[in-house]
Amino acid sequence: MTLGKRALFLIFPVVLAGYFLAALSVHYAEKQSIRALEQAKLSQxxxxxxxxxxxxxxRSEGFLNALLNGNALRQFVAETDERYRIAALGVRLQESIRSLSDDPIAYLSFAILNARGEVEYYFENSWDPFAQIDRPQGDLARKLIASKRLSDLTYLEPTGERPRIVYSLFVDPVTFRRPMPSSKSKALLMQIAVLxxxxxxxxxALKKEYGADIVVQPWPLAVTDALSASVPLGPQLYATIAVPDSHFDAQMLQQKMQLAFGAIVMSLISICLIVLLIRRFITGPIATxxxxxxxxxxxxxxxxxxxGTIGExxxxxxxIRELHRQSLNSLRLAQQKSWTDTLTGIANRGRFNTLAAGVVDNVLTSGGKCSLLFIDIDNFKFVNDKYGHEVGDDLLKTLATRITDCVEAISRRRGQAPSIIARLSGDEFAVLARSQxxxxTVREMSSAILALFDGGFEVSDKSYPVTASIGVAICPGDATTVAELISNADAAMYQAKTGGKNRSARFSRALHDKRTRQRQIQEExxxxxxNEQFHLVYMPIVxxxxxxxxxxxxxxxxSPVLGNVTPDEFVPIAESSGLFSKxxxxxxxxxxxxxxxxxxxxxxxxxxxxxxSSAELHSSAINDYFSERLVHHGLEPQSIDIELTETFAVxxxxxxxxxxxxxxxxGFRLSIDDFGAGYTSVQQIIDYAADTIKLDRALVADLAASHALPVLKAVVALCHAKDMSVVGEGVDTPEKLAMLTAAGCDRFQGYLISKPLALDDLAIWALTRTARHAPTLAANRFRDRPAAAGEA
Incomplete structure (x- = not known):
């Protein structure tokens, strides 16, 4: 045997054994690295x-806090009239819950339980309109009522049912805060459940990839050498996952086969090259x-x-780069979303409140002044409903741009600090001008904004019939806080709207007194x-x-406090505050x-x-109440005529x-009251399903003053063609009575006949009228009687 062969037989086994040892070392090194990476990936x-x-x-906690801070839940809890609370305030609370939900189809439930574990209110955002609180959640509620805890966070995973996160909070029904432990028995349990x-x-996804499921339990996972992870979800709530060894063993088996084949192939390669390659492709990139x-x-x-490497x-x-980039983008988007209105791109209400608070504080400290212009778009809902929400959105975006342009131009030209421009909500905008x-400045800004609506507001070469009403309030003369400034400017805006729209109005003491009285009326x-303060009077119809x-x-x-309060005063307040049902x-x-x-x-x-009130027609409860009272008083439905205001049809x-x-x-009769007061059209007469049309007193007065008898005849004839009888209101002169009679009116009502009277006074009026008309009635009966045989 030659030296070369000996060297080959001696060196090759050593080199081969060395490479196998090196391959075995690489295997264990990569095994730990891969395990660490898998562990990091699993933990991440x-x-x-x-x-x-x-x-x-x-989100559950924030949602419940938003409900607790809102008026809908407070009114629902405070209302003692069970029928009214279910019929009206329950619907309002449901609408409030839907408006707070950022996803209209996501599952969400809200429950109110009393100290006895009875459900007083339950709403579930699902396809089941009759959904009720299920047994697992009910059992949880009773368990919490029996415990000493005032709040709880539970992850329910009932068998065969959808798992939910249930956030529970005991609330004092008076203060709407957490009750004292001693008064927990009087508190309400409120639960928010989300899917x-x-x-x-x-x-x-994790179960599909690793063959292991996430387990939610009240304790963390014990530390082991297995591929596992455990993270806290909330108080005494942890998510754990333990990957079976078979998952990692399958990866290691594949690596062993590759290393064994590589050891044979690389037995002819220098050990130094192996070290360089390992340093180049493994440890180097990790260090970088x-x-x-x-x-x-x-x-x-x-x-x-x-x-610059590939592979794992x-x-x-x-x-990691993508995760870092997404985190930065999310931070920027969250900051931008919290500051700007998503539709118009200008400041939103939260941003406006923050900036305005700084301006108000500066004004109060330095002794200067600032002015708030509260802008509301008149008839915007009409445009939104008729032309669609896309047109409405385009109108708001265009308006925001034009308001910003004209306000900034005025501020620059006058050398003033930039004004704060924001969209507060819906079709309401605000401009805070830092001027004396x-x-x-305020007059010029108001005129410039109102000028945007001259001849209609043009968007994409099309004009829309909207105008603006502007209310102005000044700090510190009218208010010393942002909330007061907005409230007073809003009141001034309504004053401008009441005065005819498309104008501006300044907040005044008289307006303050009016708002104070409205607030007193609402409180009363x-x-x-x-039964103590209301009474009815009756106006005859002949x-x-x-x-x-x-x-x-x-x-x-x-009222013992306010004196006589007219329906024109208290009815709009009752409708706007949800008290009209009472x-x-x-x-x-x-x-x-x-x-x-x-x-x-x-x-x-x-x-x-x-x-x-036309607002009653939004609920079917009014139908049931009419029928129930009808039976209670033993009346026929034909004896009752339900009068609806003409504007309800809009x-x-x-x-x-x-x-x-x-x-x-x-079987009830239906009448359209005050016809001609605001939104009358021939199409409405054709579409209305009513028995009677009551002509408004203003329409009667205008037609009587202009002697427009043919017009009145035409209106009456059209109503008769639709099988509607016609009642003329406001009959206070013989001339009006004569004109309405000539036009073909069926019945009449007004001070010429009788003013509104209480029952006792109405009885005297009836007796007097009977005595006065008795001879005439007798003559009419004699005249209408058929002639006897000898009287021909």
């Missing part, structure tokens, strides 16, 4: 899932990535640079006992022969109770006309139309 994904889970928890869809998707991440964390660099380390580098009152209405065919019930209010239902019951006496005065065919919807048709099917 589990932390991501935990972040999503915690976001759902924060963590994203967390469940991540859980399914670590240095880059450290530089970004210390602020030396803004972005993680690539290592290259993908890990790209993933009297220098003409909330605490009022209708036919062409002078016979009384019915009486209209009119509400009167004498008033309308009392009027319905009282008028039906008086119906028998009215029939005794004027005959069995006498009809009682009852005015109801807002008519399928629900309103269905409620009106239901009243007609139940």
């Amino acid at each position: 994904r589990l932390e991501h899932a935990a972040a999503v889970f915690q976001y759902e928890i924060q 963590p869809d994203r967390f469940l998707h991540m859980q399914a 990535l670590d240095a880059n991440v450290t530089a970004v964390m210390t602020g030396e660099h803004d972005e993680i640079t690539g290592t 380390i290259g993908r890990l580098t790209q993933n 009152p009297g220098d003409g 209405l909330r605490a009022i006992d209708p 036919n062409a022969q002078g016979q009384v065919t019915g009486c209209e019930a009119l509400l009167r209010w004498h 008033i309308d239902w009392w009027v319905i019951d009282r008028a039906m109770a008086d119906c028998h006496q009215l029939k005794a005065f004027f005959g069995p065919d006498t009809v009682v006309a009852i005015n109801i 807002k008519v919807s399928d629900q309103l139309r269905e409620n009106i048709e239901e009243l007609r099917r139940n």
Whole structure:
């Protein structure tokens, strides 16, 4: 055997054994690296899932806090009238819950339970309109009521049902804060439950990839050598995952086969080359990535640079770079979203409040002044409904741009600090001008903004019939806080709107007094006992022969605090504050109770006309209440005439139309009151399903003053063609009565016939009228009697 062969037989086994040892070393080194990377990846994904889970928890807490700070929940809890609370305030609370939800189709439930574990309110955003609180959540509620805890966060995973995050909080029904432990028995338990869809998707993805499921339990995972991770989700709540050894063993088996083949092939390659390759492709890129991440964390660099490698380390580098980029973008987007209005791009209400607070503080400290212009778009809802929300959005964006341009131009030309321009909500904008009152800045800005609407507001070469109403309030003369400034400017804006729209108005003391009285009226209405302060008067309605065919019930209010309050004052306030149901239902019951006496005065065919708020028609409860009171008082439905204001048809919807048709099917009469007061059109006369049209007194006065008898005849003829009888209101002179009679009106009502009277006074009026008309009635009966055989 030659030396070469000996060397070959001696060196080759040694080299081969060395390479096998090197391959075995590489195997263990890579095994630990891969395990560390897999552990980091698993921990990262589990932390991501935990972040999503915690976001759902924060969303639940924020949602409940928003409800606790809102008026809808407070009114629902405070209302003692169970029927009214369910019929009206329950719907309002449901609308408030829907408006707070950022995803209209995401599962969300809200429950209110009393100290006995009884559900007082439950709403679930699902396809089931009759959904009720399920047993697992009910059991949880009873368990919390029996415990001493005032709040709780539970992840329910009932078998065969959808898992939910349930946030529970005990709330004092008076203060709407957490109760003292001693008064927990009087507190209400409020529960928000959300379905963590994203967390469940991540859980399914991890299970598919690793063959292991995320376990949510009240304790963390014990430390082991296995591939596992555990992260906290909330108080005493952890998410853990333990990957089976088979998952990692499969990866290691593949690596062993590759290393064994590589050891044979690389037995002819220098051990030095192996070391260089390992340093080049394994340890070097990891060290580079670590240095880059450290530089970004210390602020030396803004972005993680690539290592130029491929494989796991290259993908890990790209993933870390992408994660860092997404985090920066999310931070920028969150900051931008919290500052700007998403539609118009100008400041939103939160940003405006922050900036305005600084300006107000500076004004109060330095002794200067600032002016707030509160801008509301008139008839915007009409444009939104008629032309669509896309047109409405374009109009708002265009308006924001034009307001910004004209306000900034005025501020620059006058050498003043830039004004703060924001969209507060919907079609409401605000401009805070840092100028001295009297220098003409506010007047010029108001005129420039109003000029944008001259001849209609033009968007994309099309003009829309909108105008603006502007309210102006000055700090510190009118207010010393941002909230007061906005409130007073808003009141001035409504004053401008009441004065005819497309104008501006300055907040004044008289306006302050008016708002104070409105607030007092609202407070008195909330605490009022209708039987003590309300009473009804009745205004007779007569036919062409002078016979009384019915009486209209009119509400009167004498308050011990406010004195006599007219319906024109308190009815709009009651409607805007949700108190109209209490008033309308009392009027319905009282008028039906008086119906028998009215029939005794004027005959069995006498009809009682009852005015109801058009807001009542949004709920079917009014139908049930009319029918229930009708049976209670023993009346026929034909004895009741339900009067609706003519303007209700502008807002008519399928629900309103269905409620009106239901009243007609139940036999009630329907009248359209104050016809001609605001939105009259021939099309509305054709579409209205009513028995009677009541001509508004202003329309009657205008037609009488202009001697427009042909016009009045045409209106009456059109109503008769639709089988509607016509009642002329405001008959206070013989001339009006004569004109309405000549036009063909069927019945009449007004001060010429009688003013509104209480029942006792109405009885005297009926007796007097009967005595006065008795001879005429007898003559009419004699004249109409058929002639006897000898009288021919």
